[in-house]
Every structure is written in C-alpha cells, then in structure tokens.
Amino acid sequence: MTALATRGGPGGSSSRGLVSHLRLPSRRWRIAFGKIVHNDVRLAYRRPGALIAGFGIPVLLMVIFGELPAFHEIVAGFGGFDIYDAYVPTLAMFALAMIALLGLPMPLASYRELGVLRRLSTTPVPRSWLLASQGVVQLGVAVVALVILFTVSITAFGTPAPVSIGGMLLSLALCVAGLFPIGLLVAAVAKTANAASIIGRIAFFPMIFFAGLWLPRALMPHWLLDISNFTPLGAADGALQTSMLTGFPATQPLLVMAGYALVFGFLARRFFRWE
Amino acid sequence: MVNAPAQDMENSVTRSGSAAPAAAAAEPGMSQAAVEISHLHKTYGTLTAVDxxxxxxxxxEIFGILxxxxxxxxxxxxxxxGLRTPDSGTVRLMGFDPRTQAAEVHEIVGVxxxxxxxxxxxKVREILxxxxxxYRQPADVGELADVLGLTDKMGSFYKTLSGGxxxxxxxxxxxxxxxxxxxxDEMTTGLDPQARRDAWDLIRGMRDRGVTVVLVTHFMEEAERLCDRVALIDAGRVVALDTPARLAARARGSKVVRFVPSDHFDDSLLTGLPEVTNVRHDGQHVEVDxxxxxxNAVILTLAAAGVTAHDVELVASNLEDAFVKLTGRHSDPEGATS
Incomplete structure (x- = not known):
C-alpha cells in the first residue's frame, strides 16, 4: 500500500483489532519505554543545570567541607561526632531536594510547554510514560549521587559507617517518596520550564534550611527543631542521622515522610495538567 | 475574484471530475469511510465550539476543513x-471509536x-x-527522512532546524x-511560499501512497489546490461541503471570458449565443459574461467568423468568493496567523 517500507511488527501485517493488540509481546513496549528513558537521559546531561545543582554542588560541598579542619572538630551536643559527619545527611538531603524540585519538574514542565505531552497522546504510547521515564531517570541520578556522597565521606573523610543500613535505606526511600510528589506538584503548577525552575528553587531554600544546611539541627533551639521535625527534609535528616550514628530511626520522622508522600502524591495527581 | 489562466481552470475541472467518485463513495452507509463524524457537539462553558x-x-481522499x-x-x-471528548455525537476512524478504541485509533492515525x-x-534521528x-508497523526512518528532505539533518539538534x-x-x-x-492541522502556517509548495507536494505524495489526508486550514489557495472536497465550517457548523470548484461555482453563477480579438467583430455574433449574457469592451480587451x-462557445464562434481570440482568460470565482459569501468574512490571505 505504501512506498515507505514497513518493519514487520510483532503482531504480523494482517492483524488489526484490539485482541491482537493485547496479545502483542510486551517487548515492543519495553523498547518504546527504553527509548523514552534514553532520550530523557540525553536531555538531562545536555541541559545540565539540574544535574549540577542536584549532583555537582552537594558533592563539591562535601569535598570542601571535608577538607576544612574546623568541620572535623568534635562539638558538644553532636553525640561524639564531628560537624562534618552531621553535614553528610544534610548534603544527601541537598542532593535529593535539588533532584526532586528541579531535576524532576523542569523537563516535565518543558514537555508540556512544548506540547510533547499533547503530541504523545496522539500516539499508541500513554503520555504518563513521560512522567514514569522522568521518575526513573531522576531516581537513577539520586542513587548515583547518594552512593558517591556516602562512599566518599566514609572512605575519604572518616565518617563512620552507618549503624543501621536498613534504617538508612528506609529513610532515603521515604525521603524520595515524599520529595518526588512535591516535585510533580511543582511541575503541575508551573506553566513553563522556567517557572518550574523558579518555583523549585523557592521551595528548596526553606526546606533545606530545616535540614540544617546553615544551622545544623543539633544546634537548633527546641522550638525550631520541633518545626523542622515536621518538614520533609527535617524529618528525613533526623531519621538519616539516627540511622548513621545510633540505630534504627524513631517512628515519627518515618511517618512524617510517609504523610508527605501520601498528601503530595494525591495533590500532584489531582492538579497535574497535561496541556 | 482571481484571473485564473484558462489552463489552470482546466486543471481544476479535471480535479473536480476525479473527485466526484470520492464524493459518491463518501455517502453515509458506505463501508470504506476513513473518517465518519456525525452530529458532533462540543461546548466550553457558554461557548459553543462545535454545533x-x-x-x-x-x-x-484529501479532505479540507476550512x-x-x-x-x-x-x-x-x-x-x-480522541484528544477531546465531544458532548455528543459519534466519531469513527476506519471504523474505530477514538474514545473506546484509542489504542487502535492511535496506531492508524498520524496527527x-x-x-x-x-x-x-x-537530534532529529533521536526523535524519529x-x-x-x-508503533506496531512503523515506517522506515531513513526512507521517511529521505522523502521529507531531512536526511542531511538527521544528526542536527532540533534547536538548529529552520521553521520549514x-x-x-x-x-x-x-x-x-x-x-x-x-x-x-495548519500544516503550512508560517512557511515561506517555497516550503508551502513543497508541503503540498508532500501531501499529494501521501495520498498517492494510499493515506487519507484530513487537512485543517484557513488558507484558501491551499484548500483549492489540494483538496478533493472541502467542508467549510463557520461558528461551529458545516455551512458547505463540496469540491472546491463546485463551492466556487456556487458563489457565483456566471463566468467571464476575457480576450484580445485579432480583428474587429460584431458584438451580436456573441450576444446571440445561448451561453452569453453580456459583451463588454475594455480597451483592446473584450469581456464576455x-x-x-x-x-468553447466564444472561441469557436469567433474562429468561424475568422477572428482569433488571443490571451484568453477565464475569470472565474474561486473558493475565496465562496468563503466570503458563505461566512460573510474575508479569509486571511497570507494564511500567516492561526
């Protein structure tokens, strides 16, 4: 029928109809999803702003802090650990927050701004795959950033190995589960990639303040710590610190993070606009 | 009104002739319809978009929505x-309902x-x-790029591409x-004239490969040159649906033949013909309504009297006239805005 050569589809050339469509091997869809992820990875490193903020800056800060002698002094109230060790979870929060608040929403807002989400909804591939793909890519960036942060701090700067690895992994997983929906909500309310970047940055600073970037949580007055404990990054920082220094974290910070995951997951779902 | 050279008019007559079977095949009840839309309604709040x-x-067919x-x-x-859900009415694409059979529709409809x-x-290649x-049975990317003149651009970033x-x-x-x-949808809007002509060739090429083309445009010349049939939509309603030539003819019942006679002749020679209603002289030109x-009636009669008609033009009404007559508005002559 057509001069354009067709590749033999897995469904065979004669098949039309919903049933044959459903019987298609999932391999075709895995390839399609893989291609979307591949292009998202390309976009992530060709537009490296979010990658630098979420990956480069925390790793750089970690190395600088590690080289500063003042950060290796033992300070009262830190439970026998130095300031540097207290900063490692904060920098992990820095990385996760930047990835969730800039890395995740900016490409999604850009897709909507360009009409890519709309274009995709005219193809056999569901447009929600662009969200899933971006989630996979940013999760990958987060995992690599965290592995580098913890490996370098433990091997090069004398941070003690975590006491509770399970608690640490659970804390990090819940932190991601709480932060990514916030990033999706940023993508939901931002009309353009630029707006997403501005909203993400505005949300970032108070959140990272409560994770102790400027004032370590150990030095916060009680009333401030009480507030911090109910912010996503404050709760995550507390749980992570406990896992690294003493043992499995308390229930409260874990519940706070789970609560953020649920509430913002609902809000992101409710308010996300495709067009 | 456009002074269309007689040769072009002949083309358009040929085209409307070839479109007639398509129009007949498109009657409701025939099975080979690519697109069937019936009684579609869509309102946004108080605004009735489609009525x-x-x-x-x-x-x-190449079908224009104008x-x-x-x-x-x-x-x-x-x-x-299937991008929007109508308030009422039915849509079938190759027999599939875009609302309940979206997966099938998305396989067979390119938008x-x-x-x-x-x-x-x-990069272009990465996108393609x-x-x-x-898709289940995709086209070959290399061949598609070739047909569309994108082969040299396969390794280029989207950023570096021209509008065309x-x-x-x-x-x-x-x-x-x-x-x-x-x-x-508004495929040639914003293209320069050469790119627009290339796009028209491309659309004809698609049709030649058996693809049914639905072309949304507000650019008259485009619809006139390309489309087998045109639906003229105004204020959410189909106000006319026919071949471009017949729509144009409907706008204006009469024709005008304009020519330079080789010699003087008596007007009564022509006014006596049943086809002719009026004869005017405009400098060296003669215009016959x-x-x-x-x-043929004019040229043959003159030839029989030993007079040759030079520079014959058929001044015909066109789709633009039909548009103005049916909607009471002028179309955007440049087709530049959307």
Missing part, C-alpha cells in the same frame, strides 16, 4: 482523534498538531527513532507510524 458537525471522508479563526475546526479535529515543538537538545518505536525543517519533522512524526489517516461551456 452539530457531520461529514464523512472517503479512503484515499473556516475562519475560531470556527471550530481544531476542536472538531481534536474530537475526531500533526498546531504549534507542537520538541526539545531543543534532541523514539517515535518510531511507539521543524514542520517537516513534525510531519515525519505524523507519518512514522505508517498511518492510514493523516490529520494535519455567461455560463455553461462559455470558453
């Missing part, structure tokens, strides 16, 4: 491809949306490869799934 639109597009801005063209098309862009930092992987190249890439994405129906097979 009882019905039409049928036969397989292999109308002024805000007439409801895009909404109609968006309902047709080029108005004002759709792509990320600047992706990705979209190709979405971006438009061709967008068309390539509409065709990469080897669609049976291609829906093109009339209907029917006016050109």
């Amino acid at each position: 009882d639109v019905s039409f049928t597009v036969a397989e292999g 109308g002024p801005n805000g007439a409801g063209k895009t909404t109609t098309v968006e309902c047709a491809i 080029q949306l108005q004002s759709g862009a792509l990320p600047d930092q992706l 490869d990705m979209y190709q992987s979405f 190249q971006r438009q061709r890439l967008s068309v390539a994405l509409a065709l990469v799934g080897n669609p049976k129906v291609a829906v093109l 009339g209907s029917g097979d006016l050109v």
